[in-house]
Amino acid sequence: EVQLVQSAAEVQKPGESLKISCKGSGYSFGNYWIGWVRQMPGKGLEWMGIIYPGDSDTRYNPSFKGQVAISADKSISTAYLQWPSLKASDTAIYYCARRAISSEWFDFWGQGTLVTVSS
Amino acid sequence: DIQLTQSPSFLSASVGDRVTITCRASQGISSHLAWYQQKPGKAPNLLMYAASTLQSGVPSRFSGSGSGTEFTLTISSLQPEDFGTYYCQQLTSYPLTFGGGTKVEIK
Numbered sequence: 001e002v003q004l005v006q007s008a009a010e011v012q013k014p015g016e017s018l019k020i021s022c023k024g025s026g027y028s029f030g031n032y033w034i035g036w037v038r039q040m041p042g043k044g045l046e047w048m049g050i051i052y053p054g055d056s057d058t059r060y061n062p063s064f065k066g067q068v069a070i071s072a073d074k075s076i077s078t079a080y081l082q083w084p085s086l087k088a089s090d091t092a093i094y095y096c097a098r099r100a101i102s103s104e105w106f107d108f109w110g111q112g113t114l115v116t117v118s119s
Numbered sequence: 120d121i122q123l124t125q126s127p128s129f130l131s132a133s134v135g136d137r138v139t140i141t142c143r144a145s146q147g148i149s150s151h152l153a154w155y156q157q158k159p160g161k162a163p164n165l166l167m168y169a170a171s172t173l174q175s176g177v178p179s180r181f182s183g184s185g186s187g188t189e190f191t192l193t194i195s196s197l198q199p200e201d202f203g204t205y206y207c208q209q210l211t212s213y214p215l216t217f218g219g220g221t222k223v224e225i226k
Contacts (some may be wrong), residue, residue, distance in 0.1 A: 029164070037163075044206065044217055044218070044219050044220045045155075045157075045163065045206055045208075045217040045220075046217065047208075047214050047215045047216060047217065059213055061213070061214035062214065095162050097162075097163075098169070103168065103210070104151070104153075104210035104215060105153040105165060105168040105210055106147070106153075106155075106163075106165060107165050107174070107209065109162035109164070110162065111161075111162055111165055112162055
């Protein structure tokens with residue numbers, strides 16, 4: 001069974017750094033792109049970027065490039081989303097999702113990680 | 120970026136009703152479109168891809184159509200479990216944008 005399990009909710013202060021994770025199981029992790037999607041409180045979905053764990057090839061939404069970093073460690077089947085310096089506006093739920101093979105849609109999703117940034 | 124506009128943004132319908140949601144793209148995207156359903160507090164779930172191909176396990180009352188700039192998601196007979204917010208996503212060019220969502224309420 002394909003599963004993506006994300007790390008627990010986080011409460012951080014502005015200016016702090018943060019790294020959240022997404023662990024895949026039930027499939028060959030290195031052979032499928034993993035994407036990240038942001039959902040701000042009460043809002044819609046925003047595609048942030050995507051990484052191929054096999055070789056760490058990464059594509060970013062220009063709106064998020066420089067604000068976050070996407071990485072992956074295929075040896076432990078885990079993808080990451082990292083912020084060097086959080087802002088209050090980063091408060092959101094962040095989902096990881098697996099991109100279907102040879103396509104662009106997301107066929108499996110993690111449960112989401114709520115990140116709250118507040119002083 | 121390719122913009123996707125969904126309409127309506129909210130709809131309330133009764134069990135058994137036929138429901139149609141529209142997604143319009145700011146430029147042609149062929150049939151490179153997916154639909155997702157999101158229930159409150161849950162992750163989105165893939166319903167349809169390539170505009171009209173039903174994802175495995177999705178009930179056949181869901182159907183999709185369209186190409187180019189106009190697409191529709193239809194629920195032929197609305198069921199109580201179909202409440203939630205529906206999103207379209209274009210799959211043509213990065214960034215892969217989503218529509219603003221259509222919230223479906225069961226009367």
